[in-house]
Amino acid sequence: MSNGEAWARANNLKLNPAKYSEVIFFDKRLKVRAQLPLPIPGIHRSTIIKILGVTITNGLSVSVISSCAQTMYALKVMRAHGMDDTALQAVYRSVVVAKLQYASSAWWGFTNSSDRQRVEAFR
DSSP states (O other): OHHHHHHHHHTTOOOOGGGOEEEOOOOTTOSSOOOOOOOOTTOEEESEEEETTEEEETTSOEEOHHHHHHHHHHHHHHHHTTOOHHHHHHHHIIIIIHHHHTTHHHHGGGOOHHHHHHHHHTO
């Protein structure tokens, strides 16, 4: 932690220790896992981390589906309130498609088959 804090100070950045989180990643295909190390004092240990709208689990499963599903619900509400199809399609492309394509080359390889099927359903 001290190396990261020193780097932040040297680059004129301010860190917020209240937002620190630790995730221990593992290969979910392995049946036996090594003993987890003791938690770092003052840092919350989590099983998931959300980075720029992409949720990554400690088993390296990736999901962007829940936020896309919420947007789809919002689109249905907007349609019910009279928004025309052209505007709805523009919102869909600019929000849902953009979320699915954002850094997909980085996270796609970590998705499992059910995640991929759910992503493909949005196409």
